[in-house]
Amino acid sequence: MAVPTPAPRALEFARTLVGFNTVSANSNLALIHCIRDELARLGVKSRLSYNAERTKANLFATLGEGKPAGIILSGHTDTVPWDGQDWSVDPLGAVVRDGRLYGRGSADMKGFIATAVAHAERFLNSKAPFAIHLAFSYEEEIGCFGVKELIADMREAGIAPLACIVGEPTSMVPAIAHKGVYRYRCCVRGKEAHSSLTPHSVNAIELAARVVGRVRDMAEGFEREEPRYEGFDVPFSTASVGQFHGGIADNVVPRDAEFRYEFRDLPTADARRMQEQVVAYARSLEPAMQQVAPDTGFRFETICEIPSFLGSAEDDVTRLAMRLAGEQRTTQVAFGTEAGLFKNAGIRTVVCGPGSIAQAHQPDEYVSLEQLARCQAFMEGLAEVRSLA
Ligand SMILES: [Zn+2]
Incomplete structure (x- = not known):
């Protein structure tokens, strides 16, 4: 049996999207x-919501x-970027060869976007x-920043x-769970001194x-005690x-130190509580530091907070995705996505x-x-759906 292939127009549009360099640090406006413009040809208006610098935008269309x-x-x-990676093709070249479309973002996730727009x-x-x-x-890849604006904009427009x-x-297997990704930076301010005079110093390191x-x-502790959630490669946080x-x-007692760390919490755990424990422990060290020098202490910054996602195999949207994808099963994935943010906004969600x-x-x-x-085939089926149930 011949392997199915996408419609030429959809594939061509996927190639066009791969051709835009939309590494998270760059503007995505040319692609947006x-x-x-593609949607405008059909008379569809797009809502764009921008970052503060107006160099990047989300697109929402009905x-x-x-x-x-x-x-x-x-x-x-x-x-994500490709610096230092060993590519045999141009990451922006969108080469089609041996039944594959190559390029940065082809799988993650311009192929999906192009197929959706083509329909x-x-x-x-x-x-x-x-x-x-x-x-x-x-800015999904660096912390799901854009979609938070998009969801807020959708709410403002009264779309539910x-x-x-x-x-x-x-x-194309519907996924109904993933862990969260919570990243923080901790900066320690100590007091420097010659290393022969340690009692007069606060060693930041x-x-x-x-x-x-x-x-x-x-x-x-998570490995030892946390209730297991089977289906993940690592079934605990x-x-x-x-x-x-x-x-x-x-020979200098260091004044400054900093480190960065992350939690990947199970859908049944709570990374914010984990972070509170870290902060509380750091605060418990501060009185002794400040006895030596009052302006010493810890400062925490949030790098990103991507909530875990827990859908359900029983949700109508999951059942719909299974039907459209022709899959009997659901899966769990190891990576973070925007799904938890949609779910937390009260929208039943599935990843597929x-x-x-x-x-x-x-x-x-x-x-x-x-x-x-x-x-x-999934999109074609979706266009024929008569009800969500
Ligand atoms: Zn992705």
Whole structure:
């Protein structure tokens, strides 16, 4: 049997989107304007919501104006960079070879976005009793910052969708859970001194190390005691320190140190509570530090907070995704997505999109044409849906 392939127009649009360099640090406006113009040809107006500098935008569009709010197709437009990676093709070249579309973002997640946009006309002409919404965000890869603006903008416009399908690469198997990702930076201010005079100093590295040790103790506690949540590669919450900086010379007690760490909490755990424990422990060290020098202490910054996601195999949107994808099963994924943010906004959500996370963020990232064709069949089915139940 021949392997199914996507419609030429959808594939061409995916190639166009891959061609835009939308690494998270860059502007995504050229790509957003391209999608806006594509939708405008069909008479569809896009809502753009911008970052503070107006260098990046989310796009939200409703296909089926006048119908009750319906199902969101959600994707992020930014990609991770490819610096230092060994690519055999141009990351922006969108080469199609051996049944695959290669390029940064092809799987994560421009293939999905392009397939959704390519079906805009079908959604417009759909007899479904509800609208289809397109929701494309910026800065997902560095902390899901854009989608928070997008959800706020949607609320402001009075749009209350029934459900959301996040098209992250799950090989078109509906995913109903992932862990959260919470990252923090801790800056320690001590008091410097010649290293022969330690009683007159506050050693920032040593104090930072105590808090690092605390994070480690918590990680061991999760492994030892946390109720297991089967289906994840690691079925308990994890904590990890990723960076540590401090010190200027062997004979100077360091004034400054900083480290960065993360929690990946189970859907049944609470990373904010974990962070509160770290902060409380650091605060308990401050009185002794401040006896030596009053302006010493700890300062914490939030880098990102991506909530965990827990949907349900019983949700109508999950059952719909299973039916449209022709899948009997659901899965859980190891990576963070925007799904938890939609869910927390009161919108039933499932994660389902073409391509594999095994290829995302890798050199020679690709999405197979077979996966794009399956995504296309999914969209065609969605345009024929008569009710969500
Ligand atoms: Zn992604």
